[in-house]
Amino acid sequence: MKMKKRSIWIYLVITLLILLYGFITIKNLTTTAYGKVDSLFGIASKIDDYINPQVFKDTSIYEIRKVLHKKTIKFTLKPSPFVTTKNIDIKTESNEIPVKIYFPSSESNLPIIIYSHGGSWVSGNVDDYDNIARKLSKYTKAIVVSVNYRLAPEDPFPAAINDVYNILQWVYENCKNINGDPSRISVAGDSAGGNISTVVSQMARDKGGPKITSQVLIYPSTNIYELNTNSWEYFGKEFNLTQENFNKFLSLYVPNKEQRKSSYASPLLSDNLKDLPNTLIITAEFDPLRDEGEAYGEKLRKSGVKVIITRYKGVTHGFVSMDSITFKADKALKEISTFLIEQFNNKKEST
Numbered sequence: 001m002k003m004k005k006r007s008i009w010i011y012l013v014i015t016l017l018i019l020l021y022g023f024i025t026i027k028n029l030t031t032t033a034y035g036k037v038d039s040l041f042g043i044a045s046k047i048d049d050y051i052n053p054q055v056f057k058d059t060s061i062y063e064i065r066k067v068l069h070k071k072t073i074k075f076t077l078k079p080s081p082f083v084t085t086k087n088i089d090i091k092t093e094s095n096e097i098p099v100k101i102y103f104p105s106s107e108s109n110l111p112i113i114i115y116s117h118g119g120s121w122v123s124g125n126v127d128d129y130d131n132i133a134r135k136l137s138k139y140t141k142a143i144v145v146s147v148n149y150r151l152a153p154e155d156p157f158p159a160a161i162n163d164v165y166n167i168l169q170w171v172y173e174n175c176k177n178i179n180g181d182p183s184r185i186s187v188a189g190d191s192a193g194g195n196i197s198t199v200v201s202q203m204a205r206d207k208g209g210p211k212i213t214s215q216v217l218i219y220p221s222t223n224i225y226e227l228n229t230n231s232w233e234y235f236g237k238e239f240n241l242t243q244e245n246f247n248k249f250l251s252l253y254v255p256n257k258e259q260r261k262s263s264y265a266s267p268l269l270s271d272n273l274k275d276l277p278n279t280l281i282i283t284a285e286f287d288p289l290r291d292e293g294e295a296y297g298e299k300l301r302k303s304g305v306k307v308i309i310t311r312y313k314g315v316t317h318g319f320v321s322m323d324s325i326t327f328k329a330d331k332a333l334k335e336i337s338t339f340l341i342e343q344f345n346n347k348k349e350s351t
Contacts, residue, residue, distance in 0.1 A: 037286060038314035041326045054240075056248045061122065061153060064248075068123040071240065075322035079131045080138065092166045098148040099167060100126040101178060102137035111142040111184035111213075111344040112171055116164050116200075118191030118218075118318070120249035122152050129190075132320060132333065136188070139337035142344065143180050145171055149196070153252040157265055160192075165200050165209070172210035184344045186214045186277070188336070190320060191289070194220025198296070199264045201276050214278045214343035216336050219289050219317055222268035222296040224250050225260040229291035236288045241317040243288065268296045273303040280339045281309045282332050287317040310335060 054071070056064050084103040089096040104110070113136055117129040126133070126146040137144040149163035168185070175182040189197035194217035201215050223229075227236070227243055236243035254260045263270030281297040283290045290311070297309040312319065312328050323329035 035285065036314065037316070038326060038328070041315055041319070041322070041328075054242070054245060056245050061252065065123045068119060069128060072119070072124065072128045072318070072321055075324045076131055077324045080134050082134050082138070090167060090170050092163075092170075095150070095163075097150075097163050097167055098126070100130075100133070100146045100148070102133050102144040102146070103179070104137045104141045104143070106179070108179045109181045110179055111140070111186070111340075112175065112178075112180040113137070113140065113142050113144045113340065114164065114168055114171060114185065114187045114197075114200075115144055115146045116149065116160075116187070116189030116193030116196040117146065118189070118193050118321075119151070120246065121157075121160055121192045121195075121253040122249050124151075124192075129321065131323065132190070135330070135333050136337060136340075139334060140340045140344070142186075142340065143178060145178075152249075156252065157254040157259065161196055161199050161203070161264060164196050165203050168200055168204060168210055168212075181348075182210070184213050184347050185210060186216065186340055186343060187212055188216035188218070188340075189220070190218035191317065192221060194218050194293070195222065195224075195267065198222070198267050198276075198279075202263065202267060202270065202273075205275055212277045213347050214280070214340065215276070216280045216282070216340065217293065217296075218282045218320055218332070218336075219284055219287050220281065220293050220296065221289055222292045223266045224254065225257070225266045225269060227288070229288075229295070231291040232288045234288075235286050235290075235316070239286055239288070239316045241288050246288070268292055268299065273300050273305065276300060276303070276305050278306040278343055279308070280336060281307065282320070282336065283309065283311045284315045284317055284319050285311055285313045286315065289317060308339065 086101045089098050115133055117124045126148050133144045133146045147164050147167050149160040172182050187197040187200055197215055198217055201212050204210055204212055254265055260266055261269055279300055281293055283293045294309055297307045301307045315326055315328055319326055320329050320332050
């Protein structure tokens, strides 16, 4: 009897120690000096960073793209069913630009979203961000034109921006052919794509191009000349977008550092942010790009632009692509869709 009680006590103590060890491990994986990362998100991303460390200092562009591709799709669920998609190549004066177009229905006169994917200007394609485009089209009942813009270092700044701007012009001129409404065109993008989207908005204003209804910037890069914000200091080493790697990407995208001061490279440094479209900016609490994204929003607001800035707590850069480990991915996409629907409806009522 005594032996049985002793065995039970030993079992309970071992179980308690295992639980305590698990609690401490989880706490270490999800706690930082600047706050707490969401539990499942923190554990999954931290373990992945530990197993697959990313240091690109002396890595070829082909290997960089291979690693970033795996990183982008690792925590993405299988694409949701969709009505119709179409891959086409858009001819311009200088090159052909592949796009993937998502049609939520066969209706005509639908609003249009031009989407620019992330990937730090050196990686990514429309297939990597397929799920985001599908959901945006489904939730907003809008056509999404996802752009396979040119990448650095083969095609450095401003090739990617020119590609997306050319697609904006093509969409405006060919709206009826794809059942779209030329008076309701918005731009959206994440990370590097957020940078490209807001620069394209500036270009459209500066060049007298197509009128953009609104813009959605998901954790955008807005100042590539100086990585000197608090969020770069806090999170530029610990999480999935490190300052060392980002500097590597910038050296490929804009090799001439003085060019990075351009408002078309660093929109936060622009002297003129007036007359830009209504804007939604999504940031992540533990993202090195957080502060510059929010600073850009505040500067837009001071320039008279209507701006909404939403910071998602407990997550890091890239969380909108990570719907398998955080419900906040879909929460952000639904917020984006609600914003876009409102902008499209307001535009429709005013015409």
